[in-house]
Amino acid sequence: MATPKSMKSFRSWSSVDSVDPNDVRHLCEAESDPSAQKPSPGGRCVSTWTFSLIVLIISVFLLVGIFVGYYIRDGKNYSVPKDVPCDFTFRTDGFGPDRLEMIHENVMYLMSGERVRDTAGDMTSKNSQKSDSTLDKKMVKYISEHLKNSGLDKVETVKYIIEVTSPDPENPSSVTLTKNDQEILTLKYGSKGSAGQDNTIVKEEDPLIAVPGRAVGNLVYGFYGRRQDLYFVKKANITLKKNVLLLKIGRISILEKLRLAALEEVSGILLYQDPSDSPTSREELYFVSHQLNNKNFQIPIQVVSNRDAESLLKSLRNEGVIAPEEWKTAPGGIRQYMGIIPNKTISPVVVDLRVNVVQKEEVITVVIGSIYGDMEPDRFVVIGASREDPSESDEGDENLGLGTAHLLEMAQAFANIKYAEKWGPRRGVRFCSWGGGKEQKGLIEYLKANRYVFGAQTLAYIDLDLYIEKSLAHDAVFEASSSPALNRLIQHVLHQVPHPEDKQLTIADWQYNKPVNQFVSHGNLVVRNMLHRLGVPVVSVAYRVSLNSSDEETSAVLQDSLHHDQYHLAASRVISLVALHLVDDNHLPLNMINYTKFIHDVFARSLVDLSDAKEKVNVGKLQEYIDDLTRIGKAFENYVTSEVYTQIPLGSRRMNDIKMGVDKIMISPADFLYTSPLLYATAPDGSSYLIKEAISSAKISNDWTEVQRIVKTVNRAVQEVMSYLQLS
Incomplete structure (x- = not known):
């Protein structure tokens, strides 16, 4: 550090103010030869970093001003059409x-x-x-x-x-009939050239409905296996429990036949397709087979040909054969061996059913x-x-x-x-x-x-x-x-x-x-x-x-x-x-006016079928519910097309979910997984096929429990639909 050699040069210490700007610079400088001193440059007014800071601030303000002006101008030029709702109904592609x-x-x-x-x-x-x-x-x-x-x-x-x-070629399935301890008929399925392979319904390459197992019991004919058919059998004092039931495919779903037969605790089930009925598709046969595998159905089941079914029915032929009137008027007419034989009039035909399959x-x-x-x-x-x-x-x-x-x-x-x-x-x-x-x-x-x-x-x-x-x-x-x-x-x-x-x-x-x-x-x-x-x-x-x-x-x-x-x-x-x-479409094209009117018309016609059973089935609420549903459906459709609705944010998404939910309620009730859909199965006269079939069975058996159950399910479904629509 330099030490001053003389106090002479430091004018700033003088009692007289100096006017020389270089005095400050000389404060810490030692005295030197005057001839060696260079003339000092003049001082700056503004430093470099100060100037840079000022330029940066001006640039920032300029850019902010440009952006603010752009958005103000853009906002003045933009206007929302009055007839377009202000929510996510605007499409990303801008299409109208x-x-x-x-x-x-x-x-x-x-x-x-x-x-x-x-x-x-x-x-x-x-x-x-x-x-x-x-x-x-x-x-x-x-x-x-x-x-x-x-x-x-x-x-x-x-x-x-x-x-x-698939059939087991090494161990084919068999149906053996005996009467008075004498074997009268044997049918085999699954081996090359076996009986029954003439009919396409049991070809090896076709879908096969077969549940493996063995069942022994009396042969019982149950027509289509509907509630009324099984009622006729029981009315003739024929026991279904622990016996083998022979059923025609048709009229009701195969799964429903099997469910009703299982409730009667039969030991085995034989199914066949009558040519006089509408043919059953391979799709349904495979679907039933798939469902049976998933449901772990335990009762042995075998599909036989129509020719083999006739052979089985002939074994029941006797002058005492009886048949309900409905069976006589079935498609194809009444055969002399088609009917029910009371247990006490004839020795039973015993069936030994053995079903063998491979996976x-x-x-x-x-x-x-x-x-x-x-x-x-x-x-x-x-x-x-x-x-x-x-x-x-x-x-x-x-x-x-x-x-x-x-x-x-x-x-x-x-x-x-x-x-x-x-x-x-x-x-x-x-x-x-x-x-x-x-x-x-x-x-x-x-x-x-x-x-x-x-x-x-x-x-x-x-x-x-x-x-x-x-x-x-x-x-x-x-x-x-x-x-x-x-x-x-x-x-x-x-x-x-x-x-x-x-x-x-x-x-x-x-x-x-x-x-x-x-x-x-x-x-x-x-x-x-x-x-x-x-x-x-x-x-x-x-x-x-x-x-x-x-x-x-x-x-x-x-x-x-x-x-x-x-x-x-x-x-x-x-x-x-x-x-x-x-x-x-912004709003799903599901028209609730048409939908609720259809529901009203279907069950209004069913109420006509139920007119003779008012004392046995409570149908008063059903009439009230379907009338209210029609009114609510019209109100819902008017609301979703009104100007008030279009102002609701995300309203279309909410209404679309409601429309989807309504259809799900009526076509997939949990109570009828084995039967026809609640709504879409309509009879030729436009009424509910489900209710009509239940009424037909109830009139024969005088048991209206199933009809009442269906009506309650319909009431519950219609109420749920109304709640869905009203929540909007």
Whole structure:
């Protein structure tokens, strides 16, 4: 540190103020030779860091001012239309109703019948004869690559390993009849050349209903196995307990027959199909077999052919055979050996039933392609088709295999419009190719693994296995089966799709005098009933075409492949538009006025059937409830279309959930898992088939317990629907 040598130079210590600015600098400097001192520069007014700070502050204020001015200007130029609700009803793609209508029509017209034929031709060589075969693997690869190339958001392949019941070739099942300790008949099933293999219902490659075990007991004939049929048997003093029951397939579901028989504690059950009844589909047989495996049903069951059933019935023939009047008027007439034989009039025919089966593993593959919704990604419309070789289809069902080709064409059209038009669907859509053929093994296994998620997320299932059915009508008639709430949407769509025979007219114009009956029984009823149990409505379509007078086995339309494809294409277009409205409409197109009116009409007609039983069944509340339901349905529909409702944030999502919940209540009551759906099973006169069948049984047995139980369930369901709608 420098030390001052002299105090002379430090003017700042003087009593006189210095005017020399360099005095401060000289304060700590030592004296030196004046000749060696350099002239000092002048002092700065502002330092560098101060100047930089000032520039930075000015720049920040300038940028803030620019941003504030931009947002103020943008806010002045933006105005919300008065007729648009201020919630999430604004679409991410900015499309309005008119633009969406155009998008939907573009999707419809992008679907080409020629491309469908080409795709079906490509699949013919790849289609499977057995699940998980080499051909099926090629088919799965083809579908998966096609969906990926279409540009879907996600494509996944899922495999399931299942156990399938098959006859045991080493130890075939048998039915042995003895009378007075003498063997009179032996039937075998499951071995090559065994009796009963003449009928398609028990072919080894077909679905097999068989529960292994042994049952010994008297042979008892129970007709269709309904409550009234079993009542006739018991009225004739014939014991059902510990005996073997022979039943016809039909009239009620197979599972319901088995449930009622189990309640009577029978030792075994034999089932057969009478040709005079409507044939039972392979899908239902496999579904029942699948359910029996899951339910651990313990009573031995064997399906026999009609010829073998006649042999069994002949063993009961006797002059004392009696038959109820209803049995005499059944389809096919009354045979002399068909009836009930009282135990005391004749020696019983004893049956020794031995059922042997083996479980085989089978791999089922499901291919799923998804387009996710922009605004409701947790909601989906599922479009499905079974994957099957058309050569294996039953006669009249050769068109069923085309469902996969139409599925791929529809997925391609949806994806093309999404990218070409920048379309962002509000909700998602899934395109599913189910393995396992018409038996719907793929769908069954998928639902088994995703039961609750599927039921909660799915708006509707659209069955793309297209059907053309034969009819005596002169003109082809389009038919759709769906929830009553979708009736108005289907009518709207039919005014947009050209008729396959005359492109100048729409389907609705062509059959203006034949309104669509959405409650007909066509398509895969097993799929419908299975999904209804999850509360998911099913949409399926079909054409009824005229028969050729010269050949009753084929259709005049079906003989022309071009017309055949055009009918399928028209049905696919109807399905695509229904799916697009379910995907895109802000409010789900489930009309509650139509829905509640349908419920009212069905049970109002059932009240007519119950008019003679008012003293035995309390029906007063049912009339009151269905009247209130109609009124509430109208009020709900008026409310959701009012201006007050449009101002509720997230209101549309809430109302859509309510609409979905209403349909689930009526189609999947827990009390009727083994019977027909509560609502959709309507009799020819429009009344509830469930109630009508119960009334018929009650009149015979004079036991109205089941009728009262059904009425209470209906009351409870209608009350729950009203509560759902009123909570809105």
